[in-house]
Amino acid sequence: MKGRYDIYRQRPGETRGSRQTFEIETPAGATLLEIFHAIQADVDPSFAYRYSCRGAICGSCAVRINGVAGLACKTQALPLAEKGVVVVDPLTNLPTIKDLVADFTAFWEAYDKVRPHLERQHEQHDDRLTWRDKLSAKHLDQLSRAVDCIKCAACLSDCPKRKLMPEYIGPQACVQLYKFYFDPRDAAHDFRVAEAAAPGGAVACDSYTNCVKVCPKDVRPLRAINFIKQDLASRSK
Amino acid sequence: MRIDQRFDFDVVIVGAGLAGLSSALTIAENHPQLKVAVLSKVHPVRSHSGAAQGGINAAVAADDRWEDHYYDTLKGGWFLADQDAVHLLSENAANAIYTFDRWGAHFDRNPDGTFAQRAFGGQRHNRTCYVADKTGHALLNTLYEQAVHKRVAVFDEWFVCSLIVDDGELLGLLAFSNKTGRLGYFAARAALLATGGAGRVFGQSSNALINTGDGMALAFRAGAALKDIEFFQIHPTGLLNGILITEGARGEGAYLVNKNGERFMQRYAPQFMELAPRDLVSRSIQREINDGRGFEGGYVHLDLRHLGAEKIKERLPQIREIAIYFAGVDPIEQPIPVRPTVHYTMGGVDVNTDCASTIRGLFAAGEASCVSVHGANRLGGNSLLEAMVFGIHTGHTIPAFLANGHQPKRSREEELVDAALADFAALFTGKATETVPVLRNEMETTMVASFGLFRHHDTMESGLQKIADLARRYRSVRVKETNLVFNSELIRALELGFMLDIAHACALASLDRRESRGSHYRDDFPQMDNPNFLRHSLVTRETDGSLKRSQKAVTIVDTQPLDTIKY
Numbered sequence: 001m002k003g004r005y006d007i008y009r010q011r012p013g014e015t016r017g018s019r020q021t022f023e024i025e026t027p028a029g030a031t032l033l034e035i036f037h038a039i040q041a042d043v044d045p046s047f048a049y050r051y052s053c054r055g056a057i058c059g060s061c062a063v064r065i066n067g068v069a070g071l072a073c074k075t076q077a078l079p080l081a082e083k084g085v086v087v088v089d090p091l092t093n094l095p096t097i098k099d100l101v102a103d104f105t106a107f108w109e110a111y112d113k114v115r116p117h118l119e120r121q122h123e124q125h126d127d128r129l130t131w132r133d134k135l136s137a138k139h140l141d142q143l144s145r146a147v148d149c150i151k152c153a154a155c156l157s158d159c160p161k162r163k164l165m166p167e168y169i170g171p172q173a174c175v176q177l178y179k180f181y182f183d184p185r186d187a188a189h190d191f192r193v194a195e196a197a198a199p200g201g202a203v204a205c206d207s208y209t210n211c212v213k214v215c216p217k218d219v220r221p222l223r224a225i226n227f228i229k230q231d232l233a234s235r236s237k
Numbered sequence: 238m239r240i241d242q243r244f245d246f247d248v249v250i251v252g253a254g255l256a257g258l259s260s261a262l263t264i265a266e267n268h269p270q271l272k273v274a275v276l277s278k279v280h281p282v283r284s285h286s287g288a289a290q291g292g293i294n295a296a297v298a299a300d301d302r303w304e305d306h307y308y309d310t311l312k313g314g315w316f317l318a319d320q321d322a323v324h325l326l327s328e329n330a331a332n333a334i335y336t337f338d339r340w341g342a343h344f345d346r347n348p349d350g351t352f353a354q355r356a357f358g359g360q361r362h363n364r365t366c367y368v369a370d371k372t373g374h375a376l377l378n379t380l381y382e383q384a385v386h387k388r389v390a391v392f393d394e395w396f397v398c399s400l401i402v403d404d405g406e407l408l409g410l411l412a413f414s415n416k417t418g419r420l421g422y423f424a425a426r427a428a429l430l431a432t433g434g435a436g437r438v439f440g441q442s443s444n445a446l447i448n449t450g451d452g453m454a455l456a457f458r459a460g461a462a463l464k465d466i467e468f469f470q471i472h473p474t475g476l477l478n479g480i481l482i483t484e485g486a487r488g489e490g491a492y493l494v495n496k497n498g499e500r501f502m503q504r505y506a507p508q509f510m511e512l513a514p515r516d517l518v519s520r521s522i523q524r525e526i527n528d529g530r531g532f533e534g535g536y537v538h539l540d541l542r543h544l545g546a547e548k549i550k551e552r553l554p555q556i557r558e559i560a561i562y563f564a565g566v567d568p569i570e571q572p573i574p575v576r577p578t579v580h581y582t583m584g585g586v587d588v589n590t591d592c593a594s595t596i597r598g599l600f601a602a603g604e605a606s607c608v609s610v611h612g613a614n615r616l617g618g619n620s621l622l623e624a625m626v627f628g629i630h631t632g633h634t635i636p637a638f639l640a641n642g643h644q645p646k647r648s649r650e651e652e653l654v655d656a657a658l659a660d661f662a663a664l665f666t667g668k669a670t671e672t673v674p675v676l677r678n679e680m681e682t683t684m685v686a687s688f689g690l691f692r693h694h695d696t697m698e699s700g701l702q703k704i705a706d707l708a709r710r711y712r713s714v715r716v717k718e719t720n721l722v723f724n725s726e727l728i729r730a731l732e733l734g735f736m737l738d739i740a741h742a743c744a745l746a747s748l749d750r751r752e753s754r755g756s757h758y759r760d761d762f763p764q765m766d767n768p769n770f771l772r773h774s775l776v777t778r779e780t781d782g783s784l785k786r787s788q789k790a791v792t793i794v795d796t797q798p799l800d801t802i803k804y
Contacts, residue, residue: 011720012418012720012722012723013720013722028565029477029564029565029566030565031478031562031563034478040725040729041674042674045672045673045674045717045718045725045726045729046717046718046724046725046726047725048723048724048725049725050279050283051446051447052279052283052284052285052445052446052447053283053285053287053288053445053446054445054446054478054480055288055445055480055559055563056562056563057287057288057371057374058279058282058283058284058285058287058288058445059282059283060279060280060283073563074562074563075562076562076565078565079565097416097722097723098722098723099723101723103416104280112385115386116382116385117340117341117382117383117385117386118340118341118379118382120339120341123339124339125334125335125336125338125339126338126350127350127351128349128350128351129338129346129350130346130349130350143343144369147343147368147371147374147375147378148371148374149378150282150287150374151282151378183341185341
C-alpha cells in the first residue's frame with residue numbers, strides 16, 4: 001500500500017519549519033528508515049536525516065514518530081501506515097539543524113559534564129578482576145543496561161523535566177554517571193556523588209518514566225537514577 | 238567556493254572508530270606535544286566498529302600461545318596474509334585487550350576473574366574475549382570516553398572530500414562540516430586513514446550505510462595502491478536488507494529451505510547440513526537462488542518454527558527481535574527470508590608494517606588498510622583486533638615518523654588546494670544528466686551479479702565494462718543543493734564516486750586472479766594455485782586516469798604455505 005507520511009522539513013539557518021506530506025509505497029517488512037531512503041532517492045534528494053548502522057546499535061536515527069521518540073531503523077512502517085498518517089518530527093529538547101537532524105551539542109555537553117570515564121586508581125590493567133562479585137545482581141543487571149546505551153537522545157528528547165529545567169543533565173547523562181558511580185575501580189567517587197547531588201544532577205529527576213518507555217535498548221534510565229538516589233539518601237542518614 | 242578556515246595539525250586522523258580513536262588516544266597519552274585532530278563524517282559513537290558483536294581474539298589464557306593464533310590466522314587467510322604483519326597482530330593482541338581493560342572496558346570475566354573467552358571458527362583454542370554480544374559497541378564507547386577525557390580534538394560530522402598530495406608527499410586534507418557548512422583545509426604533517434570498509438559497493442551488505450570506502454578511495458585517487466581488493470567476505474544469512482542473522486540460529490537447529498520446501502543443504506553437505514563452513518553454505522544458498530529454487534525476489538527461508546516457541550524465546554531472543562523489528566517477521570510463526578550478505582573488506586590501502594602507504598606521510602589502519610593480516614579470508618574475532626592493534630601501533634609509528642622533524646614542502650600547496658576546490662565546485666556546476674540513486678543501484682546490482690559468490694571470467698568481464706561505463710556516466714552527476722549543511726544529496730554523490738573507484742579496482746583485480754582462494758571463488762578456476770597466485774594484487778591509478786595492475790610478493794617469514802586448505 002501507499003503510506004502517508006507527514007514529515008517535518010526545515011531549511012538550514014531557519015528556526016521554524018513545517019510538515020510536508022509524502023505518499024510512499026510501503027511494502028511489508030520495510031522500516032521507517034527505508035521509507036526515508038525512498039523519499040531521498042525518489043522524491044527529494046535534499047531531504048536530510050541521520051543514519052549509519054540501520055540495525056539499532058549506532059543511535060543515529062532517533063526521531064519522533066507520531067509524537068514519541070524512537071529509532072526509525074527499528075520501526076516497521078507498514079503497521080503504522082495502515083493505521084493512518086505517520087507523523088515524523090525531529091527530537092525535542094534539542095534545536096533542529098535541518099529537516100529531521102537535531103543539534104546534539106547540548107546532549108554531549110551534559111554527557112561531558114559527568115566526566116564519563118573510568119578514573120583509574122592505578123595505571124595497570126586488571127589481570128584478575130573479581131569486583132563484580134561485590135556488586136549485587138540488580139546492579140550487575142543495570143550496569144549491563146548502562147553499557148547498552150547507544151546515545152540516541154530519545155530519552156532526553158521526551159524528558160518532561162528537562163523541558164522544565166534545561167540545566168537538568170537528563171536521563172542519558174545520569175545513566176553515564178551511574179556507569180561509574182558504583183564501579184569499584186573508579187577513583188573519582190566523591191566527584192560522582194557531588195555531581196549526582198548537584199541541582200541539575202540525578203536528584204533533579206521527577207520520575208516521569210518517559211525515559212524508560214522510549215528507550216530503544218531497554219536501558220531503563222529511571223532505574224539507574226533511583227539507584228543513585230537511594231545511595232545518596234543512605235549517605236545523608 | 239572558497240576555504241572558510243585553514244587548520245594546522247601535526248596529525249589528522251580520518252575516521253573515529255576503533256582504529257582511528259585508538260591511534261589518537263595512544264598519541265595523546267604518549268606524545269602530548271603533537272597536535273592531533275580526528276575527523277569523522279559521523280559522531281564517533283556512530284562508527285561501524287560498534288556493530289561488531291562477537292569479540293576479539295587474543296591468546297590471554299595461560300594455556301594458549303600467540304604463536305597458535307598466528308598460525309590459525311595464516312591458515313584462515315589461505316596464506317595470503319603477510320607473516321610479519323600477522324606476527325604483529327597476534328603477538329600484540331593480549332596487550333590490546335589489557336589496554337582496553339585499563340581504559341575501563343567491561344570485558345566478561347570467568348568466576349576466578351580471568352578474561353572469559355568463547356570459541357570462534359577456524360581456531361584451535363577458545364580465544365575470543367567479549368563483552369556479552371555487544372563487544373564492538375562497548376569498546377567503542379569506552380574508547381570515546383577516554384578520548385573525551387584526554388581532550389582529543391574531534392571534528393565530528395566533517396566529511397573529507399580529497400587529500401592534497403604533492404610529489405608523493407601528503408600536505409593536507411580538504412573537508413567540510415555538515416553542521417556548519419564550512420569548508421576547511423587541514424594542513425598536516427601526517428594523516429591516518431581509518432575509515433573502515435567498503436561493503437556498500439555491493440547491493441546486499443551487512444555493513445552500515447556509511448561504509449562506502451571513503452579512505453580507500455581518497456588514498457587511491459592520491460596515488461596509493463589498493464591491495465587484494467578482490468577479497469570481500471560474504472556471510473551466509475543476512476536479511477533482505479543485509480542485517481545479519483548470526484550463525485547461532487543454525488547452531489540451535491534452524492533449517493535452510495528453498496521454495497519447494499527442501500532442506501537443500503542435503504545436496505551440498507549431507508554430513509554437516511546447515512552447519513557446513515560459511516563459504517560453502519553461502520555458495521549453496523546462492524546456487525539455489527541462481528537455479529530458480531529461491532523465492533521470488535531472490536532469497537531462501539531460514540526456518541526456526543520446528544524449534545518451538547519456548548526454545549526460540551529462551552535460546553534465540555536476539556534473533557527473534559532482529560527478525561521482528563527489521564524484517565517484520567516473527568520466527569515463531571513464519572520462516573525468515575535470508576540470503577548471503579557481503580560482510581567484510583579484506584583488501585584496502587597498501588601499507589607496510591608501520592601502516593605507512595607509499596605516499597610519504599599517509600598512513601592507514603583497520604579495515605580501510607591492507608597491512609595484510611586477513612589474507613583471502615578473515616577469521617571471526619580478528620577485525621576488532623586489527624583495528625585495536627594497528628590503531629595503537631600507528632599511535633607509535635606516526636610519532637616516530639614525525640620525530641625527525643618531517644615537514645612537507647608546501648611550495649605548491651595553494652595551487653593544489655585551489656585545484657581540489659575547483660573539482661569540488663564542479664559538482665555543483667552545469668546540468669545533471671544522471672542521478673545518484675540510479676547509478677548507485679546499477680553499481681550495487683552489477684557487483685552482486687558479477688563479483689559475488691560465483692565469479693567467472695565472462696560475467697566479470699561484462700561486470701567490468703558495466704562499472705567502467707557507470708564511472709563515465711558518474712561524470713554527468715550534479716548536485717542541485719549548494720548549501721553544505723547536512724547536504725545529503727552531496728554526501729551521497731561523493732560516496733558514490735568513492736565506491737565506483739573501489740568497484741572498478743575490485744573488478745580488475747578479480748579478473749586477474751585466475752584461481753580460487755578464500756572469499757574469491759571462480760567457477761572457471763576452482764583450485765587454489767600457489768605457484769602462480771600466492772601474491773598480492775595491487776591496483777593503482779595513473780596520472781592520466783588509467784588503472785594499472787601489478788603484483789607484490791607475500792611476506793613469508795617462518796611458515797610454509799599449504800597448497801590446499803582443509804578443516
